[in-house]
Amino acid sequence: MSYLIDNNEGARYLLMGNESIVRGALEAGVKVAAGYPGTPSSEIIESLSKVGKEMDIYVEWSVNEKVAMEVAAAGSFAGLRSLCAMKQNGVNVASDFLLHLAGSGTRAGMVIVPCDDPGALSSVNEGESRYFARLVEIPLLEPGDFQEAKDMAKWAFELSEELRQIVMLRSVTRMSHASGNVVFGKLPVSDVHAEFKCDGFVLDPMEGIMTSAPVDYRHTQQQEKLNKAREIFEDCPFNTYDGPDSPELLIITSSACTLYSREAISILGLKDRVGLLKLGTTWPLPPKLLKKYLSMTDRIMIVEEVLPFLEENVKILAAEMAPEIGVKTFYGKNDGKIPMVGELNPDIVVNAIAQTLGIDYKAMPDEYANKAQGVAMAGTPSRELTFCPGCPHRASFWSIHNALELDGRKGFVCGDIGCYTLAILPCGFSSLKTTHSMGSGTGIASGFGKLGGFGFDQPILSVCGDSTFFHTGISALVNAVHHSSNFTMVILDNSGTAMTGFQPHPGLKVNALGDEVPSIDIEEVCRALGARVEVRDPFDLEETRKTINQLIEDKQGVNVLILRQICALSPEKKGKKKYEMTIDEEICLGENCGCNRVCTRIFRCPGLVWDKEKEVTRIDEVICTGCGVCADICPAGAIKKSSVLKEVA
Amino acid sequence: MGNIQLSKDPYNIIITGVGGQGNVMASRVLANMLVKKGYCVTIGESFGASQRGGSVMSHLRVSRSSIWSPQIPRGRADVVIALEPVEAIRVLKDYGNPEVKILSNTRAISPVGVIAGELDYPSMEEIKKSVKELASDVWFIDATDEGLRLGNPILGNIIMLGALSGVGVLPMDREGFKGVISRSIPEDKIDINLKAYDMGEQMVRV
Ligand code: SF4
Numbered sequence: 001m002s003y004l005i006d007n008n009e010g011a012r013y014l015l016m017g018n019e020s021i022v023r024g025a026l027e028a029g030v031k032v033a034a035g036y037p038g039t040p041s042s043e044i045i046e047s048l049s050k051v052g053k054e055m056d057i058y059v060e061w062s063v064n065e066k067v068a069m070e071v072a073a074a075g076s077f078a079g080l081r082s083l084c085a086m087k088q089n090g091v092n093v094a095s096d097f098l099l100h101l102a103g104s105g106t107r108a109g110m111v112i113v114p115c116d117d118p119g120a121l122s123s124v125n126e127g128e129s130r131y132f133a134r135l136v137e138i139p140l141l142e143p144g145d146f147q148e149a150k151d152m153a154k155w156a157f158e159l160s161e162e163l164r165q166i167v168m169l170r171s172v173t174r175m176s177h178a179s180g181n182v183v184f185g186k187l188p189v190s191d192v193h194a195e196f197k198c199d200g201f202v203l204d205p206m207e208g209i210m211t212s213a214p215v216d217y218r219h220t221q222q223q224e225k226l227n228k229a230r231e232i233f234e235d236c237p238f239n240t241y242d243g244p245d246s247p248e249l250l251i252i253t254s255s256a257c258t259l260y261s262r263e264a265i266s267i268l269g270l271k272d273r274v275g276l277l278k279l280g281t282t283w284p285l286p287p288k289l290l291k292k293y294l295s296m297t298d299r300i301m302i303v304e305e306v307l308p309f310l311e312e313n314v315k316i317l318a319a320e321m322a323p324e325i326g327v328k329t330f331y332g333k334n335d336g337k338i339p340m341v342g343e344l345n346p347d348i349v350v351n352a353i354a355q356t357l358g359i360d361y362k363a364m365p366d367e368y369a370n371k372a373q374g375v376a377m378a379g380t381p382s383r384e385l386t387f388c389p390g391c392p393h394r395a396s397f398w399s400i401h402n403a404l405e406l407d408g409r410k411g412f413v414c415g416d417i418g419c420y421t422l423a424i425l426p427c428g429f430s431s432l433k434t435t436h437s438m439g440s441g442t443g444i445a446s447g448f449g450k451l452g453g454f455g456f457d458q459p460i461l462s463v464c465g466d467s468t469f470f471h472t473g474i475s476a477l478v479n480a481v482h483h484s485s486n487f488t489m490v491i492l493d494n495s496g497t498a499m500t501g502f503q504p505h506p507g508l509k510v511n512a513l514g515d516e517v518p519s520i521d522i523e524e525v526c527r528a529l530g531a532r533v534e535v536r537d538p539f540d541l542e543e544t545r546k547t548i549n550q551l552i553e554d555k556q557g558v559n560v561l562i563l564r565q566i567c568a569l570s571p572e573k574k575g576k577k578k579y580e581m582t583i584d585e586e587i588c589l590g591e592n593c594g595c596n597r598v599c600t601r602i603f604r605c606p607g608l609v610w611d612k613e614k615e616v617t618r619i620d621e622v623i624c625t626g627c628g629v630c631a632d633i634c635p636a637g638a639i640k641k642s643s644v645l646k647e648v649a
Numbered sequence: 650m651g652n653i654q655l656s657k658d659p660y661n662i663i664i665t666g667v668g669g670q671g672n673v674m675a676s677r678v679l680a681n682m683l684v685k686k687g688y689c690v691t692i693g694e695s696f697g698a699s700q701r702g703g704s705v706m707s708h709l710r711v712s713r714s715s716i717w718s719p720q721i722p723r724g725r726a727d728v729v730i731a732l733e734p735v736e737a738i739r740v741l742k743d744y745g746n747p748e749v750k751i752l753s754n755t756r757a758i759s760p761v762g763v764i765a766g767e768l769d770y771p772s773m774e775e776i777k778k779s780v781k782e783l784a785s786d787v788w789f790i791d792a793t794d795e796g797l798r799l800g801n802p803i804l805g806n807i808i809m810l811g812a813l814s815g816v817g818v819l820p821m822d823r824e825g826f827k828g829v830i831s832r833s834i835p836e837d838k839i840d841i842n843l844k845a846y847d848m849g850e851q852m853v854r855v
């Protein structure tokens with residue numbers, strides 16, 4: 001049994017922020033949950049899927065975030081509490097539906113959990129989801145620690161039900177992926193019956209039709225709900241103040257920044273001089289509460305990630321209240337005390353406060369800092385990210401790279417989001433030349449493929465993962481075929497959403513709850529759409545390279561090349577070596593060979609090591625996964641593979 | 650060893666290594682052992698790059714009574730466990746101080762830049778010298794090598810945890826370790842893990 005469904009009230013566990021949110025949802029009796037994987041949000045749906053059967057919850061990994069939100073909304077419409085979770089980018093994808101859902105309202109409690117990634121620790125953006133709450137006019141909650149993540153998640157469902165409106169519970173990487181102690185409440189005994197009532201008076205929120213029209217009526221209703229939320233937030237226990245009655249400086253903060261701010265005040269020993277107003281309800285802001293605390297002092301610092309969302313909203317209130325509370329001086333993003341880019345940490349807040357109050361602070365004695373800096377400069381080679389040892393992507397990009405070199409017409413690859421995004425780096429031979437959102441490589445390629453009339457003659461490839469194919473790649477492919485664009489789409493099919501931990505997708509025979517489901521065959525779909533389709537094993541380097549050269553020669557229509565080989569970390573492969581690898585030191589000539597040390601200098605699988613003393617390449621037995629590909633890289637044949645299926649203990 | 654009192658509150662631990670080494674697993678096991686002893690533990694993890702060869706770190710804050718930031722402030726690590734030796738130095742640059750204690754594995758993982766011959770990896774002697782200059786107490790442990798001898802290099806992480814217990818700064822004990830791993834690993838693997846833990850404890854005692 002998962003500890004997440006321990007029904008002992010008062011039980012105490014160490015939970016990851018995402019798990020706390022899940023526990024809160026379970027305590028609220030969530031019945032429908034859907035999402036699309038994306039760091040740092042994935043553990044939410046994943047944990048729910050593990051307890052779904054026992055707790056009688058319908059859980060799915062949807063094809064994309066928009067559909068996830070729609071699936072969850074159906075639950076709410078039918079009277080079941082529902083949740084959808086996604087990384088920030090997902091909110092962009094779902095936002096069309098979100099806008100309309102905010103207009104129609106919801107029935108049973110419905111919560112959207114976006115997890116933002118300030119500092120882009122595992123993203124190619126640091127976009128904000130908080131602005132969506134303001135944009136579509138729905139309430140926004142932000143937990144400030146792990147216990148609160150649970151308590152607030154539970155409350156979010158109640159709030160949503162009271163307002164008949166979707167509520168956003170926003171997390172960030174340092175909440176979602178950090179862990180802390182959480183005390184459990186009770187799990188409800190639920191006995192629900194799903195029914196969508198839609199035969200009542202059309203405008204009735206519980207029995208009418210669910211739509212955002214007529215717009216003037218529903219929009220007015222929506223704003224009334226927001227006003228009600230504002231009232232409720234005035235005495236919400238998630239908004240707390242800690243500090244003296246008249247502080248020299250008032251810090252207003254939310255989310256993980258609460259922990260940074262509290263620590264900064266403690267480090268500087270300023271508990272008697274600096275006040276901390278921690279807001280859990282960040283949209284709409286409760287004006288009376290703000291007025292009370294803004295009146296305490298004239299100097300206010302706002303600490304948040306990433307954009308000045310709180311800062312702007314607080315300033316608007318302060319401007320409106322100025323006749324009563326006086327003129328304030330603000331510190332934060334706009335005056336540069338807190339950076340506008342990247343994630344924060346306690347040190348950034350320490351420095352901002354120290355600067356504002358004229359305090360001298362040194363984190364390390366100078367002598368130590370200099371010594372450590374010097375040693376580190378000389379002795380810590382940087383670690384560039386790379387594909388895992390044995391990753392099929394390294395082999396795929398090797399062939400793509402070689403095919404484009406051989407072709408010689410300045411061909412390039414358009415990519416999108418997945419492990420293969422790393423191919424912008426040398427580990428993918430720097431083949432990727434565009435990377436934006438999910439599926440966008442193929443959309444961009446579709447556009448490039450129509451530029452022939454303007455003299456464009458470079459070969460175009462797009463790459464797209466199997467999960468990404470279903471997410472948004474497929475619509476780009478439809479567009480390309482329909483418009484007779486000309487390029488080759490390479491589908492890197494590694495049988496799962498590898499980057500985020502192997503969540504199932506429509507190409508697989510199993511769903512989030514472990515049930516057997518019909519799988520959708522990518523190859524058949526592409527053929528049915530009218531593309532020319534080839535399938536290869538990327539570990540067969542020569543065949544793959546040849547096929548790519550043939551396809552990019554083809555000046556007609558859209559070609560699809562499916563490169564099928566499962567991820568090196570997949571549960572089927574992990575710990576099992578297909579080949580035992582050895583280097584024949586007699587044959588490996590190292591620098592003296594004409595190969596220019598292609599294996600370690602260019603192919604660069606981390607399983608290969610250049611032995612400086614002996615001047616030969618070595619296999620690192622701990623790191624090599626025995627995929628055998630490097631044997632075909634070495635032109636001298638010094639890398640040997642012998643077939644064994646070895647199980648590691 | 651299970652009743653050692655923390656010398657500071659919060660007591661700050663960093664576990665560092667390279668993606669794929671099992672950083673997250675090690676930090677979870679340690680944190681759960683401490684939670685069982687009644688402590689509040691906050692863990693901050695960077696695991697975006699964890700599968701793909703980047704440097705990774707877990708920050709553990711151990712306290713009698715409160716939750717702390719998941720990121721340790723600069724210069725405030727109390728003990729650093731490095732699953733990979735140059736990562737110890739990288740961490741000290743940001744979080745070190747003259748009182749910090751270091752336990753470091755000796756098995757190097759070459760960054761791709763080193764594999765390609767573009768960057769140099771310092772010799773073990775150089776690393777030892779640098780780390781000693783920057784820390785008050787230092788233990789170098791052949792954890793991966795011993796783990797390999799036990800049948801799986803990943804056991805090196807457990808040897809490192811045993812060693813941490815052996816240096817006697819945290820309330821850790823064998824029973825607590827057993828209790829925590831029993832929840833997550835198959836029965837037939839428990840003995841070998843306990844053996845690794847004991848080995849680690851012994852290795853720092855000599
Ligand atoms: S997780 Fe899988 S797909 Fe991603 S880099 Fe590693 S082996 Fe490749």
Ligand code: SF4
Pocket residue numbers: 389390391581605606607608619623624625626627628629630631
């Ligand atoms: S066989 Fe070669 S390419 Fe494959 S993991 Fe081992 S070293 Fe890397």
